[in-house]
Amino acid sequence: MFYYLFEGMTFPGAGLFHYVTFRSALAFVGALLFVIIFGKKMIEYLQLRQIGETIRDLNLEGQMSKKGTPTMGGVIIIGGIIIPCLLFGNLSNIYMLLMLAITLWLGFLGGMDDYIKVFKKNKDGMSPRVKIIGQVAAGLFLGLVLYCSPDVVIRENYATVNKENVEVVNYKKENVKSTQTTIPFVKNHNFDYASIFEFAGDYAQPLGWIFFVLVTIFVMTFISNGANLTDGLDGLSVGTSMIIGVALGILAYLSAHVEFASYLNIMYIPKSEELVVYLCAFVGATLGFLWYNSFPAQVFMGDTGSLMLGGVIAAVAMIIRKELLIPILCGVFIAENLSVMLQVSYFKYTKKKYGEGRRIFLMSPLHHHFQKKGMPEAKIVARFWIVGLLLAVITVLTLKVR
Numbered sequence: 001m002f003y004y005l006f007e008g009m010t011f012p013g014a015g016l017f018h019y020v021t022f023r024s025a026l027a028f029v030g031a032l033l034f035v036i037i038f039g040k041k042m043i044e045y046l047q048l049r050q051i052g053e054t055i056r057d058l059n060l061e062g063q064m065s066k067k068g069t070p071t072m073g074g075v076i077i078i079g080g081i082i083i084p085c086l087l088f089g090n091l092s093n094i095y096m097l098l099m100l101a102i103t104l105w106l107g108f109l110g111g112m113d114d115y116i117k118v119f120k121k122n123k124d125g126m127s128p129r130v131k132i133i134g135q136v137a138a139g140l141f142l143g144l145v146l147y148c149s150p151d152v153v154i155r156e157n158y159a160t161v162n163k164e165n166v167e168v169v170n171y172k173k174e175n176v177k178s179t180q181t182t183i184p185f186v187k188n189h190n191f192d193y194a195s196i197f198e199f200a201g202d203y204a205q206p207l208g209w210i211f212f213v214l215v216t217i218f219v220m221t222f223i224s225n226g227a228n229l230t231d232g233l234d235g236l237s238v239g240t241s242m243i244i245g246v247a248l249g250i251l252a253y254l255s256a257h258v259e260f261a262s263y264l265n266i267m268y269i270p271k272s273e274e275l276v277v278y279l280c281a282f283v284g285a286t287l288g289f290l291w292y293n294s295f296p297a298q299v300f301m302g303d304t305g306s307l308m309l310g311g312v313i314a315a316v317a318m319i320i321r322k323e324l325l326i327p328i329l330c331g332v333f334i335a336e337n338l339s340v341m342l343q344v345s346y347f348k349y350t351k352k353k354y355g356e357g358r359r360i361f362l363m364s365p366l367h368h369h370f371q372k373k374g375m376p377e378a379k380i381v382a383r384f385w386i387v388g389l390l391l392a393v394i395t396v397l398t399l400k401v402r
Helices: 014-018 020-048 074-088 094-118 128-148 193-230 236-255 258-264 274-293 302-319 323-329 331-354 366-372 377-397
Strands: 157-161 167-171 180-182 190-192
Touching: 014 020, 020 074, 020 274, 074 094, 074 274, 074 302, 094 128, 094 274, 094 302, 128 193, 128 302, 167 258, 180 323, 190 193, 193 236, 193 302, 193 323, 193 331, 236 258, 236 274, 236 302, 236 323, 236 377, 274 302, 302 323, 323 331, 323 377, 331 366, 331 377, 366 377
Parallel strands: none
Antiparallel strands: 157 167, 180 190
C-alpha cells in the first residue's frame, strides 16, 4: 500500500518506500510487533474458545502438561506475514503475489486439518491423502506459474578470463525463460534440467520444464511435511524456520542484484527483490511467534502454521533456483522426515520378515528419540537450532566454496 501511496511524491523521505532495504526493514519490524501485540489477544481468544491441543500419551517427560495449550496459532504467523507484505510490498510483483497465494493456501490446508482435530474431535485430523493432494496442488500451481508467466525470467551468466588472467562474469543481454538451477560446490554451477533430455532433440526444453514442475511438487511436499513433523517440541519448528528464512533472504537479495550476482557468479533473477520484503516479514513473524511458543509454550502453531512454513521455504528456494541447496539448508526438516520414513519402513519390513516389528530409533520423529533418551526438551530444541544455524551458514558459503 505505502509503495503506491508515496509513488510520484517528492517531499523528503517519500522515496524511501521504493528502496527494498527500507521496506524490508519495515516489514520485519511490522511483522514482529504485530505478532507480539496481537498474538497475546489471539491466545486469550483461543483459550476462551477452548481451542486446545489434544495430546496423545506417548510416555514422554512433560508431555501431558501441554494438554489444553491453545493451538491453531499459525493464524498469528500468517497474519504477521500477510499484513506487512500488503502494507510495504509491491503487489504488482509476480513473486510477491505468488508467495502470498501459497501462504494463504497452505495455511488454509493446515487450518482445515486443525479444525477437524479440535472442533470435530477427530484426533487423526484430515486424511493424509487429502493433505498430500493439497500440498501437491500448491507445488503444481507454483511450477506452472514459473513456467507460464512471462514475468518469471532469469539473466544467464557466463564467465570469461581477461588478459590479466582474472575471471570476469558477464550476463547475456536478454532475460530468458529457463530451467536452469544452481549446483553447490561446482565452479560453473549452473545446471539446466533440459540437458537431461538432450536425447529428445527439440523436445528437450519442454521435457525440462515438465521435470522442473515435478521437482517443484516434490520439494514443496517433502519440506512442508518435514516442517510439520518437526513441530513436536516448543519452539523447534518455528525457530528452525526463522533461521532458514534468514539464509533464504540473503540468497534472494544477492540473486536480485546484478552486481552481487556477478561477483558471486550466480544467475541474476530480475524482480526477485520483493522476496526479500516477504522473507523479512516471514522472519519477523516467526521471531514474534517464538515469544509465545518458546519453552514452555503458551500456544502451538498447529498444522495451520507448520505446513505453511515448510511450503513457503520450499517455494522461495524454487523461485531463486536454489532448490539443490535444500538438502543442506533444510537438513533438520529432512532428518525429521527421513527418521519417520525409515522407522515405518523398517518396522513393516521386520514385521513381515521376523513376525515382529523392530525399530531403528527409540521413537520418531527424531526429536522424540532424544526425548526417550532422557534429554531435556529445551536442550534438544537449542541443539537443533545450533545445527540449523550451522547448516544455514554452510548454505550461504556454498556461493563461494566451489
